[in-house]
Amino acid sequence: MIRFVCLLFLIAPLYGQDRMQWFQHDKFGMFIHWGPYSYLAGEWKGQQIPVGTEAEWIMQRFNIPVAEYREMAHNLNPVQFDAKAWVALAKATGMKYLVITAKHHDGFAMYASKVSKYNIVDWTPFHRDPLMELSQECKKAGIRFCVYYSHREDWDHPDGFGNNWDYPRQGKNFDRYLEEKSKPQLRELLTNYGPLGLVWFDRGMDTPEHTRQFVDLVRQLQPQCLINGRVGSYGADLMGDYQNMNDNGMPTGGLQEYWETPQTLNTTWGFSKFDQQWKTPADVIHRMVEIVSKGGNYLLNIGPMADGTIPAASVATLRGVGEWMQKNSESIYGTSASPLADPNWGRITVKGDALFLHVFSWPADGKLRIAGLINDALEAHPLLDSANRLAVSKSYGTTLISLPVRPINSPDTVIVLRVNGTPKAEPTVITQGSDTPLLLDYSSAVTSGRAMKRFNRDGGFHIAKWMGPSDSATWQVLVSQAGQYHLRIRYAAGAESKGDRYRISVGHQVAEGQVLPTGDGYQYSTVDLKTLVLKSGRISVTIAPVSQLGHNLMFLHSLELVPDGPIMVE
Ligand code: FHN
Numbered sequence: 144m145i146r147f148v149c150l151l152f153l154i155a156p157l158y159g160q161d162r163m164q165w166f167q168h169d170k171f172g173m174f175i176h177w178g179p180y181s182y183l184a185g186e187w188k189g190q191q192i193p194v195g196t197e198a199e200w201i202m203q204r205f206n207i208p209v210a211e212y213r214e215m216a217h218n219l220n221p222v223q224f225d226a227k228a229w230v231a232l233a234k235a236t237g238m239k240y241l242v243i244t245a246k247h248h249d250g251f252a253m254y255a256s257k258v259s260k261y262n263i264v265d266w267t268p269f270h271r272d273p274l275m276e277l278s279q280e281c282k283k284a285g286i287r288f289c290v291y292y293s294h295r296e297d298w299d300h301p302d303g304f305g306n307n308w309d310y311p312r313q314g315k316n317f318d319r320y321l322e323e324k325s326k327p328q329l330r331e332l333l334t335n336y337g338p339l340g341l342v343w344f345d346r347g348m349d350t351p352e353h354t355r356q357f358v359d360l361v362r363q364l365q366p367q368c369l370i371n372g373r374v375g376s377y378g379a380d381l382m383g384d385y386q387n388m389n390d391n392g393m394p395t396g397g398l399q400e401y402w403e404t405p406q407t408l409n410t411t412w413g414f415s416k417f418d419q420q421w422k423t424p425a426d427v428i429h430r431m432v433e434i435v436s437k438g439g440n441y442l443l444n445i446g447p448m449a450d451g452t453i454p455a456a457s458v459a460t461l462r463g464v465g466e467w468m469q470k471n472s473e474s475i476y477g478t479s480a481s482p483l484a485d486p487n488w489g490r491i492t493v494k495g496d497a498l499f500l501h502v503f504s505w506p507a508d509g510k511l512r513i514a515g516l517i518n519d520a521l522e523a524h525p526l527l528d529s530a531n532r533l534a535v536s537k538s539y540g541t542t543l544i545s546l547p548v549r550p551i552n553s554p555d556t557v558i559v560l561r562v563n564g565t566p567k568a569e570p571t572v573i574t575q576g577s578d579t580p581l582l583l584d585y586s587s588a589v590t591s592g593r594a595m596k597r598f599n600r601d602g603g604f605h606i607a608k609w610m611g612p613s614d615s616a617t618w619q620v621l622v623s624q625a626g627q628y629h630l631r632i633r634y635a636a637g638a639e640s641k642g643d644r645y646r647i648s649v650g651h652q653v654a655e656g657q658v659l660p661t662g663d664g665y666q667y668s669t670v671d672l673k674t675l676v677l678k679s680g681r682i683s684v685t686i687a688p689v690s691q692l693g694h695n696l697m698f699l700h701s702l703e704l705v706p707d708g709p710i711m712v713e
Contacts, residue, residue, distance in 0.1 A: 162367055163384060163401055165287065165340070168477045169239035170435050171468075172289075174343075174405055174444035175229075176412035177273075178247050179216035182449035185415030192415060198446070199413030202249050202298055206308040209299055216251055219267045224451030226276035230284045232453065236461040237468030237475070240287035242343045242442060245274060245332055247291070247413075250299025250324075254336075258327040261299060278336040287340030290332050294325050294357055294374070296346045304346075321353070326360060333364040341369035344383070347376050354382045371403070377600045378664035386598045388439070393430070396437035396480065397586050398604070399595045403440035406430065408457050414446040421456040424463025425554035431464075431475065432501045432555060436490035438480030467555065470527055474499035474557045482568040483515050489555065493566050499526065500558040505550050511558065513542040515569040518562035520544075526557035533558065540569065572619045572681065575706075581620055581628075583684055584701040588616040594687075599665045605635070605698040615687035616699065625679045627707035630654055632686075633669040633700040635661045643696055644689035649675055649704070650682035655689065658697050667700045674707070 176199050185191060185198040187205045192198045202212050233241050246252045252262035254274035264272055274290070281288035297303025301310045302320035333339065342361055348354040354375035361370050370383035385401035388394055392404050408427075409418045422430075427443065434441045445457045468475070474492055478499065481491035488511060489503040500511060523533040523544045534545040542560075550556040571587040585596040585604045592614035599605050606616050622628075630649065640658040647654045654673040661668050684704075688696045 162369060165239075166369060166385065166401060166403075166440065167479075169287070170440050170475050170478070171236075171238050171431060172240035172242060172287075172403075172440065172442045173233040173236070173238040174291075174412075174442045175241065175243040175447065176247065176291075176414075176444060177244055177447050178249060178253055178413065179212070179219050179251050179449075180247070180249060181414040181447060182215065182219050184449070185411070185417050191417060192411075194415070194418045194420065195410045197413065198411040198415035198418070199247055199249075201413075203305060209306070209309045212249065213261065213266075213299070216261070216266055217268075219263065219449055220269050221273070221447075221449060221451030222269070224269075224271075224273055224276075224447075226273065226280040229447075229453065230277065230280040230286055232458065232461060233286055234284050236465040237472050238286070238443070239476075240289055240340045241277065241281055242289040242291050242341070243274065243277060245290040245292050246297075246328060248293045248296040248298055248305060248346070250293075250297040250303060252328060254332070256328055256331055258324055258331060274332075274336060282337065288336065289340040289343060290336070291343040291345065292325075292329055292332060293346065294329065294344050295348050295353075297324065300324050321356070326356065329357065329360055330364065333361065333368070339365055339368045341371060341384075342374075343371045344374040347373045349376055351375065351379065351382065358382055372600065379600070381597075381600065386600065388598065389602055392602075393433060394437055394439065394598065395586055395604070396485070397588075397596050398438060398598060399590065400597055401440075402438070402598060403442050404434055405442045405444065407444050408446075408460060412444050412446055414448050414454065419456070421460060424460050424467065427460060427464045428467050428555050429503055432490045432492065432503075435475055435478060436481050436485075436492050436501070467552065470552060471555070471557050474501065474526060474559075482566060483513065484568070484571065486513065488512075496521075496562055496564060496566070498560040498562065498566050500544070500560055502546070502550065502556045502558060503554065505556075506546065509546050509548065511544040511546055513544070513560070514540065516542050516562070517567040517569055518564055521561040521563060523558055523560045525551050526559050527551050529559075535560070570619045572621050574621045575623045580631075580706065581622070581704040582701055583618040583620065583703070585699075587618055589618070590614075590616050599698065601665050603665070603700070605665070605667075605700050607695050607698050609688055609696045610694065611691040612687050612689065614696075615685050617683055617685040618702075619681060619683055620704070621681050622677045622679050622704075624706070625677060628675050628677050628704040629707060630672045630675055631669055631703040631705060632656060632672055633667050633703070634658070634697040635665045635667045635700070636697040637663075637695075639694045640692075640697055643692055645686055645696060646689050647672070647684065647686045647702065649684050650677065665698055667698075669703075675704075677704070 180199040255264040255272040256262040278288040296305045298306035372383045372386040375382040388404035478492035478494045489501045492499045520535040594609040594614040643658040
């Protein structure tokens with residue numbers, strides 16, 4: 144028995160990794176927001192949802208009474224819905240997974256639910272189950288079928304979260320909603336639609352206890368199914384398998400965890416007849432490459448109309464993306480983040496010993512410059528013209544490639560650069576402006592041991608998961624002027640970290656501090672630690688816990704070296 148438990152303990156993390164493999168490889172998914180709000184299309188009794196805001200929130204924005212919204216929902220009749228065509232569009236665009244709203248915040252189920260008659264099969268003249276049809280078509284097409292489920296927010300159920308215009312907040316029994324509707328519906332989705340790639344929860348639970356119930360249900364019924372980070376509270380540690388950036392969020396890079404960013408094609412998730420602010424294929428391709436170059440996944444939304452038609456502008460954009468993907472997807476699937484700083488001509492993705500150089504703007508002098516690459520270049524060619532070997536040279540640490548006269552595949556020509564071994568970058572050196580402190584944050588840190596650069600789930604980033612002296616973060620800093628500097632630390636910490644000691648070495652000098660809890664969530668506060676006298680020149684700065692801890696030391700936002708007086712930068 145003990146052996147068995149030990150074995151489980153050993154393989155558990157591996158199992159989690161294994162579960163993530165497809166997600167890490169596939170990179171690009173289709174998000175679909177579709178429900179009774181699509182019928183309203185951004186308008187209720189002459190009032191309009193302004194362009195730039197979310198049309199699927201119409202029930203809440205205009206406080207539509209449940210009885211009236213329910214009446215309206217009888218009109219949903221998507222006679223043009225064609226699961227095969229939707230899945231074919233996702234596939235032709237290069238998308239590898241599809242996530243559809245099984246139930247959004249309005250509480251209406253877009254599938255055959257026995258839990259509540261308020262679903263597309265029982266409540267509308269359509270009487271078909273679109274999720275069943277989509278799951279079957281996805282299976283045939285090799286696309287992973289996934290569901291979005293609004294587990295906390297439900298404006299239809301008297302005890303659900305969010306509807307305080309029909310159901311006053313006082314007197315709600317949230318657990319009753321969870322037991323009567325949310326968990327039973329999730330159980331249906333996990334039971335009736337074959338293996339799900341992932342469940343995409345939204346507007347997470349407020350407590351870890353409630354979050355745990357949803358995580359456990361998914362693990363129990365489909366252990367391989369992924370859970371997105373929004374299953375839990377935004378201000379608390381991750382309880383799902385991966386992080387979601389904020390809606391339409393574009394992170395600055397450097398994260399050491401799995402993540403995905405959900406983004407819109409215009410400015411709303413659900414269909415709005417008013418919103419014509421469509422992204423072009425070039426916008427989408429550049430965003431995708433940007434996200435993938437930083438190690439993330441791109442979940443791109445479409446908002447079909449109530450009759451099941453996908454807006455023509457969305458189809459046109461996706462077709463444009465698909466044309467590019469058909470030729471260039473090798474530079475997207477299975478790649479990982481670039482270790483190099485963002486170049487001004489485009490972005491870089493990496494696979495094995497290959498760098499894919501995505502050239503968005505063609506250099507006027509025909510020379511592509513790659514700064515900070517340690518490896519030696521072996522050869523370079525356009526992805527679409529492998530016989531065309533391009534001249535490569537290196538000068539003062541910058542790798543130079545002579546490009547063909549003009550781009551081969553606008554809006555992103557990919558050049559393959561093979562190097563000796565896994566691409567590695569020179570460490571970033573933090574330099575100093577005339578009146579700014581030296582800021583040492585996650586973006587330029589090199590972590591070791593268990594210390595990780597993470598999204599803080601509130602829109603910011605920090606370093607966490609350090610539990611012992613070998614879990615550290617290090618920065619390279621160029622001090623321009625000798626003098627006195629105040630060392631400051633900015634972090635958030637929970638009660639369990641109270642009194643934990645950390646050590647910071649700044650060149651040969653050492654400062655120590657003790658963690659003071661900062662309250663719930665990620666409320667960073669700044670502490671002045673010590674005044675140091677620094678010589679000019681390059682130094683390294685390292686922070687780590689002093690001893691072994693049974694928990695995370697802190698959520699480190701940054702260290703600062705603040706000059707005592709003005710600096711003369713040469
Ligand atoms: O409130 C929702 C919104 O309607 C939409 O579903 C997005 C998609 O990421 N999520 C929520 C807001 O973050």
